[in-house]
Amino acid sequence: xEYGWLKDEQIIRLIVQGDKEALGALYDRYGRAVYSLSxxxxxxxxxxxxxxxxxxxxxxxxxxxFHMQKGKFLSWLLTITHNKAIDQWRKRRRSLALSFDSVxxxxxxxxxxxxxxxxDSLSSVDRKYIREAVDRxxxxxxxxxxxxxxxxxxxxxIARQLGAPIGTVKTRMRLxxxxxxxxxxxLEEELKSDEL
Amino acid sequence: xxxEEAQELLAALSLGALDKEEEGPLMAHLKECKxxxxxxxxxxRVMEQLPLAVESAFPSPDLRGRLLAQxxxxxxMASSKVGxxxxxxxxxxxxWYWLRHWSPAFGVLTLLMTGTxxxxxxxxxxxxxxxxxxxxxxxxxxxxxxxxxxxxxxEALTVIDLAGTEMAPEAYGKLLxxxxxxNAVLVTSKLKPLKQDRVYQLWLIKGRQPSRPQDKIRxxxxxxxxxxxxxxxxxxxxxDPVITYGDMGITVEPVGGSISPTGTKVLEMAP
Numbered sequence: 152x153e154y155g156w157l158k159d160e161q162i163i164r165l166i167v168q169g170d171k172e173a174l175g176a177l178y179d180r181y182g183r184a185v186y187s188l189s190x191x192x193x194x195x196x197x198x199x200x201x202x203x204x205x206x207x208x209x210x211x212x213x214x215x216x217f218h219m220q221k222g223k224f225l226s227w228l229l230t231i232t233h234n235k236a237i238d239q240w241r242k243r244r245r246s247l248a249l250s251f252d253s254v255x256x257x258x259x260x261x262x263x264x265x266x267x268x269x270x271d272s273l274s275s276v277d278r279k280y281i282r283e284a285v286d287r288x289x290x291x292x293x294x295x296x297x298x299x300x301x302x303x304x305x306x307x308x309i310a311r312q313l314g315a316p317i318g319t320v321k322t323r324m325r326l327x328x329x330x331x332x333x334x335x336x337x338l339e340e341e342l343k344s345d346e347l
Numbered sequence: 348x349x350x351e352e353a354q355e356l357l358a359a360l361s362l363g364a365l366d367k368e369e370e371g372p373l374m375a376h377l378k379e380c381k382x383x384x385x386x387x388x389x390x391x392r393v394m395e396q397l398p399l400a401v402e403s404a405f406p407s408p409d410l411r412g413r414l415l416a417q418x419x420x421x422x423x424m425a426s427s428k429v430g431x432x433x434x435x436x437x438x439x440x441x442x443w444y445w446l447r448h449w450s451p452a453f454g455v456l457t458l459l460m461t462g463t464x465x466x467x468x469x470x471x472x473x474x475x476x477x478x479x480x481x482x483x484x485x486x487x488x489x490x491x492x493x494x495x496x497x498x499x500x501x502e503a504l505t506v507i508d509l510a511g512t513e514m515a516p517e518a519y520g521k522l523l524x525x526x527x528x529x530n531a532v533l534v535t536s537k538l539k540p541l542k543q544d545r546v547y548q549l550w551l552i553k554g555r556q557p558s559r560p561q562d563k564i565r566x567x568x569x570x571x572x573x574x575x576x577x578x579x580x581x582x583x584x585x586x587d588p589v590i591t592y593g594d595m596g597i598t599v600e601p602v603g604g605s606i607s608p609t610g611t612k613v614l615e616m617a618p
Contacts, residue, residue, distance in 0.1 A: 171419065174414070183406065187401050285400045306365065306366055324359055335396065
């Protein structure tokens, strides 16, 4: 069977029926996205691959619990990925002395791969939009979002790491989200006007 | 907490970066404030997009093959009646295998249940923009499902079996216990649906000494009802780690629960 043409919901249905090749097709579609996020958080290829495997095994075991009408399958996978990776990272970080000085500068790169054009099934437009939105953030705001999202730190932990008042951290985080929302809306509108 | 203070924390809530002591006041505010809830819903959109901003990287070419081989191995082990060796890999893989192997029917049922709540928890977090009504119950649900998610994915997960008494011989249940804290999730099956004025109530019991039953201390673990299949679930936040209770039981009680057991015992800790 040619799986590449199937929609997510059709692949998921096949997975529920026990079709292992459908799981392979799902991996072909989203494996890189899952791995990229895992690698970015873990900063270790071996651990990122372990998490990637666990995420797809979870998908295999629980595909029937996902309701397509309630959300995107990729978002579901990436949320599982984030939870698993952050759990692992929190355990690991206890033994690491981290410096967050340069966090904002390199936070969104996954390693030594360099920027690339995407060939997986993700919308490169989506990727471009959110990347641009993140890039537009002022460095201090990008830094606190990064420390929370990729390092699993709470606001008070971030304040401690940066030696900044917690109120400053809260404000930076709020402003960052506000700007991300505005940027996403603006970029979407730009796309619509380009399409017309 | 007022709106200004709450909105200073909403991004942190979305990112999972909220300090624990602020969660309660913020959730209480969100129950009352639709404007702040709307901001939280909008944040869900950002959270959905954020992982896509990560630069794409390539896993090893053989990862796909390893994944499918692991699925194959798990399937074989699960269907085999001999050989109790645990599969390679940790965390969920082992739990999944354990449940399926040692208690196949209920293992699958439990996985489905935890899978369902996992999916639902994730859905709630990612699709907040669909929240237009029932904010109160949804907020409670978000909080509860987060807890279930944490327990179900905890590496300190311990499973306690409950068996039906003579009054409900077909019924059974499992407690998924996070040994690291005081939280647990109870799932039951084949309990009889009750009349509207009755509920099932879980009792956590300390001081299990057969010679001195009067010394037993029974803690109310919470009440729940079941669906037409007799399936029910209950989140437990006990005063002490659940694993430290030597015994537990489930009785039928009036709606609202009782101070101490008054009704028929239907489930008890399996021997």
